[in-house]
Amino acid sequence: MTPTPGIPRAALSWLLVAQALVIVPHLGHLPIWIVLLWLGCALWRIQIFRMRAAYPNALVKIVLMLIAGFAVYQSRGRLIGLDAGVVLLVAAFILKLVEMRSRRDALVLIFLGFFVVVTAYLFETGPGIALFSLLPVAVLLAAMIGLQSEGQAAKPWPTLRLAGGIMLQALPLMLLLFVFFPRMGPLWSLPTPSDRGKTGLSESMSPNDIAELSRSDELVFRATFAGTPPPRAELYWRAMTLEHFDGRRWSQAATPASRVDWQKRGEPLRYSVLMQPSEQAWLFALDVAESDEAGVYRMSDYRLQRERPIDRPLLYDVISWPEAVRDSSLSPWQLRRALQLPSQGEARSRLWAQQLRKAYPEPEALVNEVLANFNREPFVYTLRPPVLGENAIDTFLFDTRRGFCAHYAGAMVFVLRAAGIPARVVAGYQGGEPGPGARTVQVRQFDAHAWVEYWHPQRGWISVDPTFQVAPERIELGLEAAVAEEQSFLEDSPFSPLRYRQYGWLNQLRLALDELDHGWQNWVLNYQATQQQGLFERLLGKDFQWRLVLALLIGGGLFLGALALLLLKPWRDGLDPAQRLHAQFERILARQGLRRLPGEGARSFADRAARELPAQAAQIRAFSGLYQAQCYAGRSVAPSVLRHSLKRLRRALPWRLPGRGGK
Amino acid sequence: MRNRLDQVLATINQVVLGKQGQVRLALACLLARGHLLIEDLPGMGKTTLSQALARVLGLSYQRIQFTSDLLPGDILGTSVFDRDSGQFIFHPGPIFAELVLADEINRATPKSQSALLEAMEEGQVTIEGATRPLPDPFFVIATQNPASQGGTFALPESQLDRFLMRLSLGYPARAAEKSLLLGEARRDLLPRMQPLLDHAELASMQAAVATVRVSDALVDYVLRLVEATRSQPQFGLGLSPRGSLALLGAARAWAFLEGRDYVIPEDVQAVLPSVAGHRLRDQADPGSHGGGALVQWLLREVPAL
Incomplete structure (x- = not known):
């Protein structure tokens, strides 16, 4: 067996560092035993290098592989799927370390490392991780350099500098590919990593869900208005309506109606929304929203819905008509749906509804009385409501009187329906923090809100918010102000930067980071097929295809030309006419199969040529002699003399010598 | 002038057989006023070459055999007290010759090596406070055994740099060795060689080279x-x-x-x-x-x- 070249010390050190750096961004979603596996394998590998341990034999390898596979199965419940697949990949990446014997194995490990770096983007797409991944890539390149030249890699800084230089050289190509590479739809759909389906609104609502959301400061979306954003109290971002009540939970109606009947009124609001992946299909918009985006539909309850769940940041433009009139008439089954109640339970509420109905025949007056009741009675807005058992609405309305938006909205819709007024719960987000740049509003999970819509026979659906009666500061200032007294704002996340908004510079820093993240999403992650096409159209006009091809050809040609100029430096020669003529002389002889070697001087070359071409020896020597006289002896020979001599040589030579022509 | 040089080369080549290239380089080294280092195994003709050069060019010749106990005074000379005159009289060392052969220079200690090498660079030596010029022309041919051999002190870079050229003679070709074996002993030929150049001619050649x-x-x-x-x-x-x-x-x-x-x-x-x-x-x-x-x-x- 021929000995395979081993892995030099420097390369191994680089490789270990690179592996650690590659794994670090994955730590958030990897089981903890991966770290132990890495430590074990790294130690083993170092011992192998120090000749204190042996390479694993086939049996040990198989056992290790089975153990790793079993551990993945144990921690993820399966072996296939994106999440388990990545764990398996990382485990294999680590195990490869101990069976790495030759340079070839080390190269495999390095290439695998590049792939593992990329898989981190499946879980995390922020600018931070993108910036960080430059580090493992640089160190992987350094390991590659270390494999090639040992002497170089022993000095860490020059090696890293070289790796950085390589990355810098790749930068223009990367930008070019980013801008111009065609964006294709996914060829197959990947199941999402399990921890991506995080907090957010779901298709049904119980008060607990909203309480859950209020603990999260995760960003839901950013809206950027064309003009000044409306005041906070008017920002009711609709996600969906909940029409079916089963006594405990509110949920979406089973069959959505398709008929929509509304009239535009008043001034429209124009804005665009950059939405974080929610794994749900609905979009967020102010009432009543219209959007021209492909694949976005408005449903009968005036929510915007997309064909596919939003699994990556999505940017869409919306026009909203806040004063529009919705559904001035309802079909009988729509009415039935908006009046649906469980057949039993909540006796006190039903009784109160009957009394209200008698006292206030006008729906508007009845609604106002219900709202006024929330204001009048000692209701308390709190994120820590007491537990409600059976007949939750009765208990809430008449006994505990402590709760938050979902309690108020649910109870109010129940009472309105019991009083014969069609009503439904709207779930979505309310308010939002003004972002940097005054025209942006950032909405986070804790802005989740539920409010009420009731139907008026002449004026259609009208939105009211019982929470406003209880805690107007929730609507006008946001959740933090509403729960300031009980200090339950983000009480589970002590390190959330949002808790420290009172410190000015910290808040500035947070807003700046948000802005960076926003830009990253807007310009980098969201640069998809549509945006690409838009950019090309803006740059090259409507009919851009052939112009794009032309621009790429010209651009590529210019780039290659500049590169050729830089490398070949044609301005270097040609300064001296004698040199240029000698180059011509060499070309003439090259046609005869005689090439001057780089280190060959004029005389030796002429001697060799004269030996090879005895018939033309005199002319060759004559030219070379003149050239040497000009260049070295300091006798100035006129270029015309040299040229003349060259011409004589050319005449003496056949165009191609028989038998040597093909060389 | 050219003829004289050809003659010089031909004469040396009669003594040092089959080494035309090295002989030519050695002569070029002398014409460029440089010193020559010959590195080779013992018995390859280093001494013969230097002696032949000295004789043909009409230079005074001294040979210093470097050993590990050689002292700087052995090279440069010492003052000895003269009882008749009651004074210290300087006895010049072997370095005061026009062509000095420093044989096996790397067998001596660095101290003695430096004494020679400083003289080479300065063209003069300072002994006991008195600066004495070395003869002109002054040409040193040093020989050294390959560094791998035992009992050697390798010359440091700074001193290697003082030698214009380093040559290696190498084994002679078969034909050259045959005539060497058949012919007269080379050493016997040397005393019969006649000087072909005098000091003035050598000096004018060195000037022409410049x-x-x-x-x-x-x-x-x-x-x-x-x-x-x-x-x-x-x-x-x-x-x-x-x-x-x-x-x-x-x-x-x-x-x-x-x-x-x-x-x-x-x-x-x-x-x-x-x-x-x-x-x-x-x-x-x-x-x-x-x-x-x-x-x-x-x-x-x-x-x-």
């Missing part, structure tokens, strides 16, 4: 060579400016021997192995001075035009 024309294009080639030794990764040490001056000087002498009054790249290439070989170091083998492969690389890869 006027050999060096064109811009040629200096550019020398600079390309020197830059390659400084920038290419395989070179552990680049050539110093003294090295590039030495290269140019030796190339001038070579061109003069060729009968030209201008230098062409081929002259530089002819002297490059012996001028640069001992000044270069391979990056991968920093301990040795085996610049042979590096010099071959320079000759092959550095553009001559």
Whole structure:
């Protein structure tokens, strides 16, 4: 067996560092035993290098592989799927370390490392991780350099500098590919990593869900208005309506109606929304929203819905008509749906509804009385409501009187329906923090809100918010102000930067980071097929295809030309006419199969040529002699003399010598 | 003048058989006013070559056998008290000769080596406060055994740099060795050799060498060579400016021997192995001075035009 070249010390050190750096961004979603596996394998590998341990034999390898596979199965419940697949990949990446014997194995490990770096983007797409991944890539390149030249890699800084230089050289190509590479739809759909389906609104609502959301400061979306954003109290971002009540939970109606009947009124609001992946299909918009985006539909309850769940940041433009009139008439089954109640339970509420109905025949007056009741009675807005058992609405309305938006909205819709007024719960987000740049509003999970819509026979659906009666500061200032007294704002996340908004510079820093993240999403992650096409159209006009091809050809040609100029430096020669003529002389002889070697001087070359071409020896020597006289002896020979001599040589030579022509 | 030089070469070649190239380089070294280091195994004709040079050029000759107990005084000379005059009288050492053969220089201790090498560089020696000029011409031929042999003190770079050229004679060719074995003993031939040049002629030749024309294009080639030794990764040490001056000087002498009054790249290439070989170091083998492969690389890869 021929000995395979081993892995030099420097390369191994680089490789270990690179592996650690590659794994670090994955730590958030990897089981903890991966770290132990890495430590074990790294130690083993170092011992192998120090000749204190042996390479694993086939049996040990198989056992290790089975153990790793079993551990993945144990921690993820399966072996296939994106999440388990990545764990398996990382485990294999680590195990490869101990069976790495030759340079070839080390190269495999390095290439695998590049792939593992990329898989981190499946879980995390922020600018931070993108910036960080430059580090493992640089160190992987350094390991590659270390494999090639040992002497170089022993000095860490020059090696890293070289790796950085390589990355810098790749930068223009990367930008070019980013801008111009065609964006294709996914060829197959990947199941999402399990921890991506995080907090957010779901298709049904119980008060607990909203309480859950209020603990999260995760960003839901950013809206950027064309003009000044409306005041906070008017920002009711609709996600969906909940029409079916089963006594405990509110949920979406089973069959959505398709008929929509509304009239535009008043001034429209124009804005665009950059939405974080929610794994749900609905979009967020102010009432009543219209959007021209492909694949976005408005449903009968005036929510915007997309064909596919939003699994990556999505940017869409919306026009909203806040004063529009919705559904001035309802079909009988729509009415039935908006009046649906469980057949039993909540006796006190039903009784109160009957009394209200008698006292206030006008729906508007009845609604106002219900709202006024929330204001009048000692209701308390709190994120820590007491537990409600059976007949939750009765208990809430008449006994505990402590709760938050979902309690108020649910109870109010129940009472309105019991009083014969069609009503439904709207779930979505309310308010939002003004972002940097005054025209942006950032909405986070804790802005989740539920409010009420009731139907008026002449004026259609009208939105009211019982929470406003209880805690107007929730609507006008946001959740933090509403729960300031009980200090339950983000009480589970002590390190959330949002808790420290009172410190000015910290808040500035947070807003700046948000802005960076926003830009990253807007310009980098969201640069998809549509945006690409838009950019090309803006740059090259409507009919851009052939112009794009032309621009790429010209651009590529210019780039290659500049590169050729830089490398070949044609301005270097040609300064001296004698040199240029000698180059011509060499070309003439090259046609005869005689090439001057780089280190060959004029005389030796002429001697060799004269030996090879005895018939033309005199002319060759004559030219070379003149050239040497000009260049070295300091006798100035006129270029015309040299040229003349060259011409004589050319005449003496056949165009191609028989038998040597093909060389 | 050219004829006389050819004659000189022919005469030496009668004694040192089959080494025309080395003899020519040695003469070029002398014409360029440089000192010569011959590195070879014992018994290859180093001494014969130096003696032949001394006789043919009519130079006074001294040989110093370097051993590990040689002292600087043994080279430079000492003052001895003279009872008759009651004074210290200086007795010049063997260094006060026009051609000095320092045999097996690397067997001596660094202290003694320096004594010789300083004299080589300065052209004068200072003993007991008095500075005494060395004769002119002053030419040192040092021989050394390959460094791998036992009992040697390798010359440091700074001192290797003082030698214009380093030559290696090598085994003679079969035909040359045959005539050597059949013919008269070489040592016996030496006393019969007649001086062919006198001091004035040698001095005028050395002066003529210095006027050999060096064109811009040629200096550019020398600079390309020197830059390659400084920038290419395989070179552990680049050539110093003294090295590039030495290269140019030796190339001038070579061109003069060729009968030209201008230098062409081929002259530089002819002297490059012996001028640069001992000044270069391979990056991968920093301990040795085996610049042979590096010099071959320079000759092959550095553009001559």
